[in-house]
Amino acid sequence: MKNKSLNGAVQAVCLSMALGVGAGASILVAPQAAYAQSYSFSNVQIDGNQRVEDGTILTYAGIARGQRVSAGELNDAYQRILGSGLFESVDIAPQGNTLVISVVEYPTVNRIVFEGNQRIKDEDLAPMVQSQTRRVFSPRLAEQDAQTIAEAYTVQGRLAARVTPKVIRRNDNRVDLVFEIFEGGVSEVERISFVGNTIYTDRRLRRVVETKQAGLLRAIIKKDTFIADRIEFDKQLLRDFYMSRGYVDFRIQGVNGELAQERDGYFVQFNVEEGQQFKVGNVSVNSDLPEVDTDKFQNALRLRSGAVYNPARIENEIARLEKLAIREGLNFVRVDPRIDRNDRDLSLDVSFNLVRGERIFVERIDIEGNSTTLDRVVRRQFDVVEGDPFNPRAIRESAERIRALGFFAAVDVNAREGSTPQQVIVDVDVEEQPTGSLSFGGNYSSSSGFGAAISFSERNFLGRGQTFGFTVNTSSSARQYGINFVEPALMGRDLTFGLRLNYAETDSLGSSTYDTTNGIFSPSIAFPVSDNGRLQLNYKYLLSDISAGNAIGVDTNDMGVIATEAAEGERSSSSLGYLYTYDTARAGLSPVSRVRLEFGQDFGGVGGDTSYVKTSLKAIAQTQVWSEEVTLRATLEGGALNYSQGESRVTDRFTISPNLMRGFEYGGIGPREINGDEEDPLGGNYFAVARFEAEFPVGLPEEYGIAGGLFYDVGSVWGVNDNATGATGSEIVSSDFEARHVVGFSVLWDSALGPLRLDFSEPLKKSKYDEVKNFNLTVSTEF
Structure with missing residues (x-):
């Protein structure tokens, strides 16, 4: 195109050179005269333009009428017009004193279409492209858009994705821009291996990195894609892991990522040097x-x-x-x-x-990106305010606290110089993320019939950093309604205010001989008392009622324990209490071991119908052994209920659940009243349970998320009121301390539904009337 546009100038140069050859002594002079040839145009003729004005083209050309220009300057004008991106082709030809500029305009984009995409929707792809409808089509821009779309698939691990821009000609010099997309398959991580590690196994280190392997059942159980940017984060996770365990010389020599020939899988290898522990x-x-x-x-x-x-x-x-x-x-x-x-x-x-340190002050704190969260929620994570001395370490800690809120997908905190060198401005850029959940569910059982469950939870209620939630669970035999509210920074201080409201009803079923109604109103306030300790002060107002159920058939002169308690009617209690918690994880003392202690008491008698002291204790110790492959955990829980006015009822006493002691039904151990075929659990004024368990790998690939465990539980529930007597012909059993022993094994599955725990148990020692439960499925949680 360039040669074509300069056709006239080139002919003139060639003609001058030919004349120089015949001139003998002028041979050396003639070529210079030829290159020095110039043009002057009194007219400029522009052809082919429909949308672009003549003046716009002349502006790009930069040639004025009567201006003397050389052949090189004509070429520069051609390049400027073509480089404007407005024309498919440009031709410049001198014709006497007239400069003819012929152009072919790029068409306008009629519409933009995506074809072949399933993983990423059209509405998500549209904001990625810079090409726009009713604008001039640019091949260069279309290629950039195709690359941007391909990169979006690369982030998802689809390295084989290809995007091809194509145009479909329409009338009136318009085109449809079509991006043909071949998404390809996911390039999963087939294998993660480590070279140079002797202290920790590959299995343990694979649990450290965020990138995970895809197994044989990847489509059902779990899979992960290869993302190159994640490798750098994995390297930092490995450094933090070893450094926190004293291996200060730990180094990562390199990371090798090899793509399979089919481009559907990656093999990642970390080359490490552990060093020695200090x-x-x-x-x-x-x-x-x-x-x-x-x-x-x-x-x-x-x-x-x-x-x-x-x-x-x-x-x-x-x-x-x-x-x-x-x-x-x-x-x-x-x-x-x-x-x-x-x-x-x-x-x-x-x-x-x-x-x-330097005398530098905080001039101000600027917060951006928080479209929902109020500024004060972010600001209270800072220990400093405007005018305080600037401490870089304190700013870093504040940034970590902001990230720990869980309200933001990204948090970036930086300090820059303020209005003077002695002042700094702290910039906080955040990106909001969803913080609420709403769930609906249903269930059916042969004993309680159909049921429905509705729950709502919001961790950043109205952008104030508060937690609000409610639950509704109903069935033919039970109904429960609950509301929970938490203000984490009461009056802008490190004071956590909580409010819990709960109302529950149960109906008699089967051999159960009573219905219950329970309501609770409990505000609380909590605050730190040490680096690892926290104290909660609470008030509880309890309302309970016990009434005769469908199966009861006794007269008032021959009442059993529960019937006697039900005869009291509705009863209220009011108490003040405290709960102290000590957790070594708060200060990050050891990444391998952890100790948590909870001790609390409620003192009833602040109004209400009864006076009592209710004491509870929970202690947990956990450590990891054998290169942190095996987790050992010991838990001790206990409680005591002592009345000085009134007596405990079945709704007040402790009841063992399968989560507290495995191997038995809810209320399956402890005091109970036996009357023929009727067996009523009475609960106990005291309980104590000790649980010992070990969790370990079972040899399956860790990407399945399946581990095993062994456990041994021992515990008892005992103690009823001294004057408790059964009905005629009935018997109160298991009222004294009697330890039950249970052993079993567990299957721990980190499934897509959450961490599940399947416990298979067998009681080694139990009482005659205990109700055994050999299998239990729960949602596993970490303390």
Whole structure:
């Protein structure tokens, strides 16, 4: 096209060169004269344009009437017109004193069509393309759009996807732009392997990385796609895993990703160097600042010599010391940790140096992207406000707290210089994500008939960071309604306010001889009392009623235990209580072991019809052994109910459930009244259960999410009122302490529906009237 457009100029040059050959001595001069030939046009003729104005084309050409131009300048004009992207072809030809510019305009886009796409809908693809209808068609832009669409499929793991832009000519110089899409199959991760690891197995390390393998049953159980950007995140996860366990020399030598020949699978291999495990050596606090009392800071340290080195614990100590400095009025004092390595005994000496930091203040905190969440929800995650001294570590911790809210899909926190060098502006950019759920369900059982369940939960209610939810469960024999509300920052402080409302009714079925009605109103407030401890204060108002059921057939002169309790009618109780929880996971003390303790008491008698003390205890200890392949867990739970006014009723006493002690039905152990074929569980004033369990791999590929477990449970429920007597001919059994023993095995499945636990149990020791349950299916949760 270029040669064509310069046809006249080239002919003139060739003619001049031919004349120079015949001129003898002028041979060397004639070519220069030829190249110096220029043109001057008094007229410009433009042909072929329909939409683009003549003046626009002349502007791109940059040639004025009467201007003398060379052949090279004509070529530059051609390039400028063609480079405008408005024309399919351009031709420039000098004709005497007239410059003729012939163009063929690009057509306009009539419509944009996507064909062959199933995984990504048209409405999701449309915003990706820059080509627009009723705009000039650009082949270059269409190719870019095709590449953008292909990249969207690559993110989904469809590396074989191809996108081809095609045009269909229409009348009036219009075209339909069609993107023909071949989506291809998912390029799954066939295998993840590790080279160089001796401390931890491939199985354990595969649980660390986010990328997962796809197994033989990938279409049914679980599958994962290969995403190149995720590998960098996996490398960081591996570093954090080893560093938190004291392997400070851990290195990733490289990651090899090999694509299968069919382009439908990847083989990923991490080459690692573990190094040796280091422990904490000497721990000290040093400072050259005269106003710093190093002894006071030394006494505040929790890090002890001999512990496995963990960077998270160092960060905790730094935060503790800097908070102490603020309480002591030492602004702009920063903690600079120094780590000294001792290769001989594999220890790291940690020295916390208190130094004078720069005098920089927070000018303001700007929050963007929170279309639903209120600014104050984000701001209260910061320990600093406008005008406070700037602490980079505190800003990083605030960013982590914002991410931990779970309200945002992405959180980016950065600090930049403010209006003066002594001020900074903290920019917070967030991206909202859904935080609510609404579910409907139904069920049927032979004992309770048809039932319906409705639940709603919102973790960021009205954008205020509050939790609100309600549940409705109904069946022919039971109805339950509940409302739960949590305000995590009452009055802008670290005070959690909760409100729980619940109402439940049960009808007698089968051998059960009574109906119950229970209602509860319970506000509470919780706050931290230490790094690992939290205290909750609560008030409870309970309303309960027991009435004769369908199966009861006794007169008032011959009433059993429950009939006697039902004769009291409706009863209310009012109590104040507390619950203290201690959890080592709050401070991240150990990634391998964890201890959680819960102890609470309710003191009844603040109004109501009864006075009592209800005590509950729960202690859990967990650790991982054998390269963290096996999890060992021990749990102890117990409770006591002591009345000083009134007596306990069946609705007040403790009842064992299959989740509390496996191997038995709900209310399957403990005191009960036996009257012929009727067996009424009475519950107990005391209970104690100890559970010991081990969870381990069973040899199946870990991508199936299936593990095994063994457990041993021992426990008992005992104690009824001293004056409790049965009806004539009835008998109260199992009122004394009698330990039951249960063993069994579990199948743990991390399914698409959630973590499921299938328990198969067999009681080793039980009482005559205990009700056994050898199988139980529950949703598994971590404490």
